[in-house]
Amino acid sequence: MKLYNVKLLTVTCEILAQKNVIKILSKHKITGYTTYEVDGNGARGLRGQGLKNEKNVKVEVIMQENTLQDVVEEIARTLFTNFAIVLYVSDVGVLRTEKFV
Amino acid sequence: MKLYNVKLLTVTCEILAQKNVIKILSKHKITGYTTYEVDGNGARGLRGQGLKNEKNVKVEVIMQENTLQDVVEEIARTLFTNFAIVLYVSDVGVLRTEKFV
Amino acid sequence: MKLYNVKLLTVTCEILAQKNVIKILSKHKITGYTTYEVDGNGARGLRGQGLKNEKNVKVEVIMQENTLQDVVEEIARTLFTNFAIVLYVSDVGVLRTEKFV
Amino acid sequence: MEILELIQSNLLTPIVLFFIFGIIAARIKSDLKIPDAISEFLPIYLLAAIGLHGGIEMRNTGFETMLVPMLVAIGLSLVFTLNHYQILRRIGKFNLFDSYALASTYGAVGAVTFSVGLSFLKNQGVTSEGYIAAILAVLEPVAFILAIFLTNMAVSKQIREKKESVGETQVASEIELGISETKTNLKQVLHESVTGKAIVILLGSIIIGYLIGEEGFSSISIVFDELFTGAIVIFLIEMGIIAGQRLDDIKKVGMFLVGFSILIPTFNGIIGVLVATLLGLSLGGAVMFGLLLASASFIAAPAVLRHAIPQAKPSLYITSALGITFPYNIIVLLPIMFMISTVLHNEGSIDLFYYISRGLL
Amino acid sequence: MEILELIQSNLLTPIVLFFIFGIIAARIKSDLKIPDAISEFLPIYLLAAIGLHGGIEMRNTGFETMLVPMLVAIGLSLVFTLNHYQILRRIGKFNLFDSYALASTYGAVGAVTFSVGLSFLKNQGVTSEGYIAAILAVLEPVAFILAIFLTNMAVSKQIREKKESVGETQVASEIELGISETKTNLKQVLHESVTGKAIVILLGSIIIGYLIGEEGFSSISIVFDELFTGAIVIFLIEMGIIAGQRLDDIKKVGMFLVGFSILIPTFNGIIGVLVATLLGLSLGGAVMFGLLLASASFIAAPAVLRHAIPQAKPSLYITSALGITFPYNIIVLLPIMFMISTVLHNEGSIDLFYYISRGLL
Amino acid sequence: MEILELIQSNLLTPIVLFFIFGIIAARIKSDLKIPDAISEFLPIYLLAAIGLHGGIEMRNTGFETMLVPMLVAIGLSLVFTLNHYQILRRIGKFNLFDSYALASTYGAVGAVTFSVGLSFLKNQGVTSEGYIAAILAVLEPVAFILAIFLTNMAVSKQIREKKESVGETQVASEIELGISETKTNLKQVLHESVTGKAIVILLGSIIIGYLIGEEGFSSISIVFDELFTGAIVIFLIEMGIIAGQRLDDIKKVGMFLVGFSILIPTFNGIIGVLVATLLGLSLGGAVMFGLLLASASFIAAPAVLRHAIPQAKPSLYITSALGITFPYNIIVLLPIMFMISTVLHNEGSIDLFYYISRGLL
Numbered sequence A, B, C: 001m002k003l004y005n006v007k008l009l010t011v012t013c014e015i016l017a018q019k020n021v022i023k024i025l026s027k028h029k030i031t032g033y034t035t036y037e038v039d040g041n042g043a044r045g046l047r048g049q050g051l052k053n054e055k056n057v058k059v060e061v062i063m064q065e066n067t068l069q070d071v072v073e074e075i076a077r078t079l080f081t082n083f084a085i086v087l088y089v090s091d092v093g094v095l096r097t098e099k100f101v
Numbered sequence D, E, F: 001m002e003i004l005e006l007i008q009s010n011l012l013t014p015i016v017l018f019f020i021f022g023i024i025a026a027r028i029k030s031d032l033k034i035p036d037a038i039s040e041f042l043p044i045y046l047l048a049a050i051g052l053h054g055g056i057e058m059r060n061t062g063f064e065t066m067l068v069p070m071l072v073a074i075g076l077s078l079v080f081t082l083n084h085y086q087i088l089r090r091i092g093k094f095n096l097f098d099s100y101a102l103a104s105t106y107g108a109v110g111a112v113t114f115s116v117g118l119s120f121l122k123n124q125g126v127t128s129e130g131y132i133a134a135i136l137a138v139l140e141p142v143a144f145i146l147a148i149f150l151t152n153m154a155v156s157k158q159i160r161e162k163k164e165s166v167g168e169t170q171v172a173s174e175i176e177l178g179i180s181e182t183k184t185n186l187k188q189v190l191h192e193s194v195t196g197k198a199i200v201i202l203l204g205s206i207i208i209g210y211l212i213g214e215e216g217f218s219s220i221s222i223v224f225d226e227l228f229t230g231a232i233v234i235f236l237i238e239m240g241i242i243a244g245q246r247l248d249d250i251k252k253v254g255m256f257l258v259g260f261s262i263l264i265p266t267f268n269g270i271i272g273v274l275v276a277t278l279l280g281l282s283l284g285g286a287v288m289f290g291l292l293l294a295s296a297s298f299i300a301a302p303a304v305l306r307h308a309i310p311q312a313k314p315s316l317y318i319t320s321a322l323g324i325t326f327p328y329n330i331i332v333l334l335p336i337m338f339m340i341s342t343v344l345h346n347e348g349s350i351d352l353f354y355y356i357s358r359g360l361l
């Protein structure tokens, strides 16, 4: 079975920024993503110890390379200043490219 | 320390398909894997909001390239039609290849 | 937006070894990481079924290639013998390299 | 009309109001949510409480009387499941898989509905036979087993037909494989549905209740008896939220299934009350017996059916069972069955059909 | 001094002691922690209990008398929020965003503080008007809405000024976009803060309490009344732990904000007690009214403010509200307000200012 | 035989039955599971309840009498730990690390076992000295500290010997490093075991119980007293499930360790009852004292030992403590110790050894 190259975008951010990230995704017509709560440490200090709002979340999105640029740019522009956030991109192979915008 | 190239298979699927995935793994003599519950959105709609059975799970398996093909093929053949499921493969480096089938 | 190549180190280990991993990270001046609880199966058997201490955790660290070697070496040397642990490295692209040691 | 009054007074109980509240919270897109750990724990707790209660009652009253009602319940459940299938397949034009899945969802029983029923009776100051909890436990897997068995039969038949039409050589072994795989599946699903947490905790608690009796229960009665209604209230907030999130899906399930989800429980439930009364069950017992037959399963069903009949669409059976039948059962049908049972039990079984035809239907 | 005695006896209640215990556990770096699911569930439970209680009271006493106190509370909350802003911006030299965020954190109300207050009164054998729970619900979003509105106004103004200075051609559409984005944001934040889980469960429970009354409540009173204080105790262990973890951050927030976090609640709270007494509220009612105004929000605030004013630093408003004001309120200010209210209510309102100036200030 | 009767009646209590039920559920591979958040919360709750209860008792009875029993308990625990080590290392032929880990697991105390003991006594209508909760708190880390200290001594010695044999030049600094690392480890582990959540919540609650007394406790007694037994029942379902999952591992631990896991608690426990009786503790107090010494730690132990002696196999010490000793202690040994204590306390200490040798051994 052939695997097709696509991109996996991973955003690790404070849980209250999750809505913002997903809004940006849907603005770019992306409806497929996976999320889960995580703890973490970074420039904005230890996160995930106390109240639910103080946790982090990871948002993972498989997408085509050509959509990636715009999404990454908009996340960086609108969220990097005010939120605890880290973002990275990796190469993955999938079976059904048509599933991913 | 030298890192050896192996494959990381990630299956994101509805929690009730987890057993099926793990059964396929063990059919191919793979006993090592990592799992965790996630939420998600995709072709089969928003998942992870209500009852436990409506959640998703990620199953991650480090394995050798030659095992990968068969496992991926069997998952695709038996589970893609009826279950909410996404699968992708990436390249990773490990220290102890003997740990991974 | 240009993506810079860095490394993503993922350590999957028993939860009681988390402190040891993070101590090694901070010894190498790494303060950024993400953690979350997972279940798993491996050479040391099924984990994550019963008591909290019997669970696994994943520790993910984005870092520069030159730091990687030392960290990986120390984790392997001090933890591989006594703990349930698996470690792998992958390539990822990030926007802000200055965030990662 | 007394029934309307009873429905209205039932509407104003905390259980029903908090359920409706949950629906509204979901509709206005509030972020209100009972944490997963709590809403996974509560059904276990409720079933333990039901089981202990039932077991203690059975110790008090003996369980010789249990056999006939249990066998009748099993029989009715099987007949109803087959009936559902015919209606869904023939009239509703659902495919084989969806028909069997839905048929068994409505043939099976809902433990949460049962809890609400017990609480409703308590509120009315009426008791019920303890052994009905045991019937609940036994009835849980019955409809599933039937539906799974019939689905597998149908699939095997399809495969066999394919075999005959294609000729034997190459595909033969593949088909053998298919059939044997189906059989292992069946065995596995049976094991799963019998060792499912609901049945296990329920049966275990019945036995423990039987062993400890009133006296042994006293040290834990505050947790497993007095907190019961409050716990249901909390659980029903979450059930309301989930039902509310699924309201949009009701359009998708279609008018036929909406009708089915209301008429079938009504029919099954009223038959249940009548039969139970004829069998000599008490006023409350007949209501609980009817409720067993009226209820649809929305927690156990998906877990079993997703493995047993993966081709069936869970959005159909979960939405109709949780989104339509459950609210209907606890808000409307429960008071109706209570009314019927009251009439039947007050007047004696002689004038039974007279009253039914005159006063109710 | 009676006040010191009352503070001391308040110190020795389980609620306060377990809160302090939580702080100590965090300071010695113990791994003690109430699991997330429990500490997410407890505020929902507490608000449901408060709401039910309030609703039942309102059914008993009518709610005509509610209107004036509620409007006065809203008015005071708005005035206080504006006052906080002036103090923070002018004297504290905080930037616009932090000033508005902090102003509304202290203009808003704290549901946990409210729970502790109810428990404190119960302990003193004093009741309070049920409708104060309704004021709590209404007051929740008021200060946020004001602060968000004003922040958005300020931002729009900045953008407009930029527009004028730059000239119109290219950037115009971008600016239009900015303003319209700001407006959608405002709308969305309003929706979020009104459908936030705290308000929804509180309002819902008030209505349900009103509908079911004492009688309907009896079946769930063990869960929603008798377990109340024990539940607060468990929640306050976790709040203590979180407050303890934040103690180090107090250095970062600066002396000015520490002073603000103590003086402003004291001022707002005492004004609240006086006004409520003048409005004719009971001894306990005046204390709860004062507590509403004294309290700062540390659960709802971050959720709303992080979206509404993302530029503001949450470490400032969470640390001051949870790390300083909350302990101060429940340990020191609550007994003080109780004392003041006692004096005011025993002596009649005539000698009011005399007693205050002589005995308390 | 009265003991068999008592064991049998103990078998038929909800606590024991639900524990056995959990084991069975795990054996038939049911998916039953108490959600993590609940089973992490319950030990915290149980320890808070034990602590409050103990603290209140100590306030009533004073704590001058506590000192001698506590010192004796510490002494016995240390002697027992050393004794376990000798048996395991010499007779059992376990390696140094496993021997120390197991020795301290059985020298330490089990808080869950203690909870069950309190509930057992309540059921028998017998009370015990409140200060035994304080002994529980102090005893928790004692055996660990000893075992960790001795293990580190042994490791250091090994390193030193290696050093002498190898010659000094190159490896010297590496070895210094090793020793200093060992020391930091020791310090860190000490800190961890003293600030571990079990000790912290237990000690904190004892102090709070002491400060608030009966009166302050009344508002929370429903949560921290009346729900106690029910909460244990729920927790023991999960403990049963975990024990059941580990039953297969019992083969792996070997017959020697199985014998050890039954004989050592019996020996330690009976010695404990005798000594406590000689020290003048009450019937119930002697049972709890014996239970402290008989119990093995299966929640705190892994957390501490995994860091302190990472070379030891957790499958050994968790399986034997939770899978064998815990069931044996709560089902068999607890009634035996109760019987012994009853005999000792009824007949006076004069005929002590006569009765033991005649009636029990």
Ligand SMILES: Nc1ncnc2c1ncn2[C@@H]1O[C@H](COP(=O)(O)O)[C@@H](O)[C@H]1O
Pocket: A012, A013, A014, A039, A040, A041, A042, A043, A044, A045, A046, A047, A056, A083, A084, A085, A086, C031, C032, C033, C034, C035, C060, C061, C062, C063, C099, C100
């Ligand atoms: N180097 C890193 N590797 C992995 N995750 C990181 C790293 N730095 C930050 N994170 C994650 O991103 C979140 C936000 O980072 P920051 O904005 O630096 O506070 C942290 O709480 C971590 O969960």
Ligand SMILES: Nc1ncnc2c1ncn2[C@@H]1O[C@H](COP(=O)(O)O)[C@@H](O)[C@H]1O
Pocket: A031, A032, A033, A034, A035, A060, A061, A062, A063, A099, A100, A101, B012, B013, B014, B039, B040, B041, B042, B043, B044, B045, B046, B047, B056, B083, B084, B085, B086
């Ligand atoms: N583009 C995507 N990126 C990441 N995860 C996805 C994506 N599409 C689907 N998923 C995940 O896979 C699950 C099943 O997808 P589907 O079968 O499309 O409903 C979803 O619930 C998501 O958790």
Ligand SMILES: Nc1ncnc2c1ncn2[C@@H]1O[C@H](COP(=O)(O)O)[C@@H](O)[C@H]1O
Pocket: B031, B032, B033, B034, B035, B060, B061, B062, B063, B099, B100, B101, C012, C013, C014, C039, C040, C041, C042, C043, C044, C045, C046, C047, C056, C083, C084, C085, C086
């Ligand atoms: N092949 C694998 N793929 C993914 N995760 C693995 C694999 N092998 C082990 N793990 C994870 O690493 C943990 C420790 O592995 P082990 O030391 O082999 O018991 C397991 O519990 C799994 O969570």
Ligand code: NA
Pocket: D105, D106, D107, D108, D109, D110, D292, D293, D294, D295, D296
């Ligand atoms: Na049914």
Ligand code: NA
Pocket: E105, E106, E107, E108, E109, E110, E292, E293, E294, E295, E296
């Ligand atoms: Na306020």
Ligand code: NA
Pocket: F105, F106, F107, F108, F109, F110, F292, F293, F294, F295, F296
């Ligand atoms: Na011991």
